[in-house]
Amino acid sequence: MLVSVNWSLALRPLLRKYHGRRHPLEYHNIYQLVVLVVLSAQSADDHINAFGPGLFKAFPDMSSLAKASREDLFPYISKVRNFGHKAEWLTAIARQVKKNSDIPLTLEGLTALPGIGRKSANVILREAGRPAEGIIVDLHVVRVAQRLGIVDEDDPKKIEKHLMEILPKRQWEAGMAMSFLGREICHPKPDCPKCLMRKVCAYYKHVFNAGH
Ligand code: SF4
Numbered sequence: 001m002l003v004s005v006n007w008s009l010a011l012r013p014l015l016r017k018y019h020g021r022r023h024p025l026e027y028h029n030i031y032q033l034v035v036l037v038v039l040s041a042q043s044a045d046d047h048i049n050a051f052g053p054g055l056f057k058a059f060p061d062m063s064s065l066a067k068a069s070r071e072d073l074f075p076y077i078s079k080v081r082n083f084g085h086k087a088e089w090l091t092a093i094a095r096q097v098k099k100n101s102d103i104p105l106t107l108e109g110l111t112a113l114p115g116i117g118r119k120s121a122n123v124i125l126r127e128a129g130r131p132a133e134g135i136i137v138d139l140h141v142v143r144v145a146q147r148l149g150i151v152d153e154d155d156p157k158k159i160e161k162h163l164m165e166i167l168p169k170r171q172w173e174a175g176m177a178m179s180f181l182g183r184e185i186c187h188p189k190p191d192c193p194k195c196l197m198r199k200v201c202a203y204y205k206h207v208f209n210a211g212h
Contacts (some may be wrong), residue, residue: 007150007166010200012172017196020175023127024154026052031062031100033127038089038115043081051077062103065094107133119156126176135163136175140182147186148178149202 010090028035032052040048055076059065070087077083091113097103104110105128110121122136137145137156145151146156150166151159160175167174185191198204 005149005200008168010197011167011171011177013196014177014181015171015173019173021180023123023176024183025049027127029049029104030105030128031125032105033124034093034116035065035090037120037123038093039077039080039086041086041120042061042117043080048080051080060098062100065090066098068094077212086115089113102151105130118160122175126173131191132172134168135160135167135172136179137163138175138179140179140186142186143165143173144178144182144186147190147201147203148197149200 002164011013020032023033025033025036025040026049027036035055036045036048036052039051043100056071057077059068059073068091070084070091073090074083077087080086093116096113104112105125107118107125109115110124111118116124118134122134125133126136129166137149137160142156142159144156145159145163146154153159153204163174164172166190181197185195186197192201192204192208193197195201195204
């Protein structure tokens with residue numbers, strides 16, 4: 001059962017810690033970000049970063065990518081999980097968007113593109129400096145939000161909805177902050193002694209019997 005916690009208050013230290021931290025995907029413009037976000041589905045960001053330089057040398061922008069077939073992309077991304085579908089999505093996105101300056105920077109516009117769901121769109125909007133329209137919920141956030149005791153389910157859509165209900169819009173950066181915590185400290189095997197969320201964390205209280 002979830003314990004009642006004022007999460008808007010409890011998440012403040014985490015939001016402060018990761019405020020403004022750049023996403024680990026190594027991009028130099030929004031075109032590259034969109035491509036890397038699509039490639040990173042179900043893969044680790046570090047792994048995906050390795051493919052950026054070669055791919056962007058061959059296809060430096062949306063208009064060059066729009067002229068490519070999915071097979072043209074294979075030599076650059078064949079070690080990426082599910083690369084066939086991802087090549088299909090990327091070339092379809094490029095044909096639809098046509099040029100870098102026409103990349104839609106709204107949740108609705110981005111999620112209308114193939115291969116881009118809410119999580120990816122939320123990441124792109126954050127990195128583009130646009131106002132948040134939702135909250136990033138990736139696998140790290142699912143794990144961290146459960147452990148903290150904010151949610152007791154694992155459906156990202158429901159978790160996002162819940163977070164949007166309990167947090168004011170100015171704190172919607174909390175998704176990315178939890179994602180960073182999950183990447184750095186709250187690993188599948190969590191490093192709780194190093195964590196600044198111990199005081200409010202349900203998992204910590206339960207496992208270390210550190211509650212009241
Ligand atoms: S205290 Fe432990 S389980 Fe809780 S959020 Fe931190 S690392 Fe994760």
